Amino acid sequence: MTGGRQGGRCGGRWAVAACWLGLIAAAAAAADLDDIRARGELVWGADQEGGGPHVYVDPENPTRLAGFEVDLAAMLATELGVTARFQQGQWDRLPLLLGRAADCVINGIESTPERARDWRCSRPYFAYALQLVARRDSPLDSPEALAKEGPRGPWRVGVLTGSAAETEMRRRTDFAVEVVGYDGTVDCLEQLRGRVLDAALMDDCIASFNADRFGELRGIGRPFAGGTYTILTAPDTPRLSAAIDEALGRLITDGRLKALYDRWDLAGRQQMLLLRDAAEVPPARRGSLADLIRGALPLLLRSAGMTIFLSVASFPLAILIGLAVAVGRLHGPAWLRPFLAGYVEILRGTPLMLQLYALFFLLPKVGLALPALVAAILGLAMNYSAYESEIYRAGLKAVPAGQFEAALALGMTKWQSLRHVLVPQAVRIVMPPVTSDFIALFKDTSVCSAITVIELTKRYSVLALSTGRIAELAIVTALLYLAMSWPLSLLSRWFERRLERRSERSQA
Amino acid sequence: MIEVDSLAAVRAGNRILEAVTLAVAEGTVTTLVGPSGGGKSTLLRCLNGLETFAAGQVMIAGHTLIAGDHPPRALERVRRDVGMVFQGFNLFPHLSAIDNVTLAPRIVHGMPPSEARSRGLELLDRVGLSRFADARPATLSGGQQQRVAIARSLAMEPRVMLFDEPTSALDPQMSAEVLDVIVELARGGQTMVVVTHDHGFARRAATQVVELVAGRVHRAGPPAEILTAGGR
Numbered sequence: 001m002t003g004g005r006q007g008g009r010c011g012g013r014w015a016v017a018a019c020w021l022g023l024i025a026a027a028a029a030a031a032d033l034d035d036i037r038a039r040g041e042l043v044w045g046a047d048q049e050g051g052g053p054h055v056y057v058d059p060e061n062p063t064r065l066a067g068f069e070v071d072l073a074a075m076l077a078t079e080l081g082v083t084a085r086f087q088q089g090q091w092d093r094l095p096l097l098l099g100r101a102a103d104c105v106i107n108g109i110e111s112t113p114e115r116a117r118d119w120r121c122s123r124p125y126f127a128y129a130l131q132l133v134a135r136r137d138s139p140l141d142s143p144e145a146l147a148k149e150g151p152r153g154p155w156r157v158g159v160l161t162g163s164a165a166e167t168e169m170r171r172r173t174d175f176a177v178e179v180v181g182y183d184g185t186v187d188c189l190e191q192l193r194g195r196v197l198d199a200a201l202m203d204d205c206i207a208s209f210n211a212d213r214f215g216e217l218r219g220i221g222r223p224f225a226g227g228t229y230t231i232l233t234a235p236d237t238p239r240l241s242a243a244i245d246e247a248l249g250r251l252i253t254d255g256r257l258k259a260l261y262d263r264w265d266l267a268g269r270q271q272m273l274l275l276r277d278a279a280e281v282p283p284a285r286r287g288s289l290a291d292l293i294r295g296a297l298p299l300l301l302r303s304a305g306m307t308i309f310l311s312v313a314s315f316p317l318a319i320l321i322g323l324a325v326a327v328g329r330l331h332g333p334a335w336l337r338p339f340l341a342g343y344v345e346i347l348r349g350t351p352l353m354l355q356l357y358a359l360f361f362l363l364p365k366v367g368l369a370l371p372a373l374v375a376a377i378l379g380l381a382m383n384y385s386a387y388e389s390e391i392y393r394a395g396l397k398a399v400p401a402g403q404f405e406a407a408l409a410l411g412m413t414k415w416q417s418l419r420h421v422l423v424p425q426a427v428r429i430v431m432p433p434v435t436s437d438f439i440a441l442f443k444d445t446s447v448c449s450a451i452t453v454i455e456l457t458k459r460y461s462v463l464a465l466s467t468g469r470i471a472e473l474a475i476v477t478a479l480l481y482l483a484m485s486w487p488l489s490l491l492s493r494w495f496e497r498r499l500e501r502r503s504e505r506s507q508a
Numbered sequence: 509m510i511e512v513d514s515l516a517a518v519r520a521g522n523r524i525l526e527a528v529t530l531a532v533a534e535g536t537v538t539t540l541v542g543p544s545g546g547g548k549s550t551l552l553r554c555l556n557g558l559e560t561f562a563a564g565q566v567m568i569a570g571h572t573l574i575a576g577d578h579p580p581r582a583l584e585r586v587r588r589d590v591g592m593v594f595q596g597f598n599l600f601p602h603l604s605a606i607d608n609v610t611l612a613p614r615i616v617h618g619m620p621p622s623e624a625r626s627r628g629l630e631l632l633d634r635v636g637l638s639r640f641a642d643a644r645p646a647t648l649s650g651g652q653q654q655r656v657a658i659a660r661s662l663a664m665e666p667r668v669m670l671f672d673e674p675t676s677a678l679d680p681q682m683s684a685e686v687l688d689v690i691v692e693l694a695r696g697g698q699t700m701v702v703v704t705h706d707h708g709f710a711r712r713a714a715t716q717v718v719e720l721v722a723g724r725v726h727r728a729g730p731p732a733e734i735l736t737a738g739g740r
């Protein structure tokens with residue numbers, strides 16, 4: 001057992017949480033208009049993975065960013081007398097860049113009361129509506145058809161995590177749907193094409209933008225439940241947000257914004273209405289901590305259940321596969337051993353996240369669409385089986401050679417000797433490292449959020465963003481993790497003590 | 509019962525056994541003696557196929573082993589008829605004494621657990637340890653462990669028993685307990701080959717003494733002939 005590996009693998013998410021806390025505490029005053037002018041640069045945050053038509057990597061020239069918001073950012077910067085600089089961030093965490101890495105966020109951020117409460121929101125600059133998308137051969141003919149279950153049970157509908165589409169889908173209790181959250185539109189559409197999903201809900205401009213690339217998909221019914229995009233700035237930058245509002249006003253009145261939307265083929269009817277009478281978003285009140293916890297705790301607890309389920313379902317599988325691989329490498333046929341060694345090296349040498357992606361996003365391309373939960377359990381089990389196999393290999397080698405000989409001398413076959421004599425002893429020897437690996441896996445389940453499984457960390461990050469109570473919820477989430485991993489640590493220490501006592505006795 | 513013909517064994521380029529020829533009649537006890545490194549353990553392990561040899565032939569308990577590798581099945585059949593007791597006992601530490609004894613009959617012969625247990629208890633009784641049936645090996649003394657190991661081998665009802673220095677890890681008191689069990693077995697007509705430095709035991713129980721020196725049979729004959737006064 002190497003301490004370095006454990007630290008490296010389980011540290012990630014916690015490091016992120018800790019950084020958030022630290023940064024929030026240390027956050028200096030955000031740069032306001034004067035600082036930006038002095039610096040000569042307006043830094044705007046967006047997620048280039050979020051996709052077009054907002055901000056995306058130009059497929060013709062991958063070093064260049066394209067998108068109507070790239071152009072908008074440049075125009076705004078010019079209005080402020082500075083140049084625009086892009087800052088990458090994960091879409092559902094973009095607001096966290098404010099006051100630190102970015103001055104504003106321009107990335108299809110829908111106006112909501114929660115956002116207006118926690119950040120400064122500009123006047124609307126774009127109107128969107130939600131478009132349902134499905135495969136051309138889908139029986140779905142309108143969004144209302146979601147009210148009745150599909151042939152395979154509830155409709156599986158993909159949405160961008162944290163988007164208005166997600167809020168809308170989760171709000172619609174009249175729909176028989178299972179909502180699956182994604183970090184990027186393209187991932188979501190790929191899964192729809194690969195039949196993992198039945199439909200996807202997204203901003204209409206995104207649906208039209210991707211229409212060519214996903215010819216097998218079509219819009220279902222008319223767009224509905226619309227809203228507007230807003231530019232976010234930090235709460236303590238009143239002059240910047242006022243300047244942005246004024247600049248937007250100028251771009252709207254002199255027709256430059258319309259020209260931009262015309263260029264991007266985004267000038268639909270709603271857009272025109274918006275440009276005529278853009279409305280302010282009403283500010284909302286910040287709720288009490290007790291209310292927050294009362295609202296969030298049931299959700300967090302349910303997701304903690306998912307974290308436990310993922311660990312408990314994948315670890316026994318990891319142990320079985322790991323044991324089989326270890327036995328195969330030590331005692332299996334010679335031709336098999338290089339393959340098993342390759343299996344271990346590949347799984348140990350590549351990130352768990354990548355393996356989960358491969359299982360979830362690549363397998364459907366060869367016709368094997370695994371449900372997210374199955375992919376998550378399988379991915380965790382395979383990844384950990386590589387580590388467990390190395391532990392078991394060491395454990396099997398630690399059983400004295402005389403044990404194997406004694407078993408063989410009694411007329412047992414090689415497999416009988418392994419099964420009844422070697423493996424039971426190896427299992428006892430490796431109990432402590434295996435238990436501590438279970439704790440590591442338990443924390444690694446957070447990576448599964450990358451493939452749409454909502455477990456504790458993901459639930460935290462969604463809640464933290466939608467409520468803005470990042471620090472308070474981080475503490476509650478951390479306590480939940482501790483409450484679950486602490487008993488495991490005790491168990492692992494108990495095993496270790498028991499083994500120590502036994503080896504003392506056998507030396508006596 | 510055992511016929512070894514012109515056996516030669518090579519390890520790491522060295523000739524460990526050279527033209528070893530000997531015979532052991534059914535119901536007799538042969539002791540292998542000789543200086544350390546003489547090849548006694550190697551010869552014994554060639555007899556039950558735990559090690560391979562380069563030339564010659566072994567006939568044991570109705571089976572024939574020839575030079576080179578054997579298919580695992582053939583070796584398993586030989587070992588079911590040839591028991592072996594090791595210097596270091598090699599009891600299975602995760603099993604109780606009775607489970608050590610019953611494991612092989614149960615999984616190799618498919619003997620029902622209840623029958624295996626009652627026969628196992630008889631065997632433990634024979635080596636004077638029925639009280640310790642449920643004890644883990646780690647809680648037993650060396651002499652007790654070696655007696656359990658003997659019972660474990662006997663449980664397969666071997667036609668030949670091989671002992672490799674069964675008492676050299678034990679103090680004299682415990683040695684005596686173990687040797688008494690082996691002598692008792694010999695009286696019962698068990699065919700045995702015993703590697704030992706204990707000339708007293710050889711005089712007491714052996715029909716034949718074979719002295720291996722530098723991998724060759726230096727002398728062989730009845731104990732009185734081979735073991736001159738001054739031996740231990």
Ligand SMILES: Nc1ncnc2c1ncn2[C@@H]1O[C@H](COP(=O)(O)OP(=O)(O)OP(=O)(O)O)[C@@H](O)[C@H]1O
Nearest residue numbers: 519520522524542543544545546547548549550551
């Ligand atoms: N696998 C091996 N590789 C190399 N040399 C070996 C191997 N096995 C045995 N030998 C050598 O063969 C010789 C005979 O070994 P063996 O264990 O049979 O002797 P022994 O008569 O049992 O000695 P002792 O009384 O010390 O147990 C020794 O010199 C030993 O070093």
Ligand SMILES: [Mg+2]
Nearest residue numbers: 548549550672
């Ligand atoms: Mg020896």
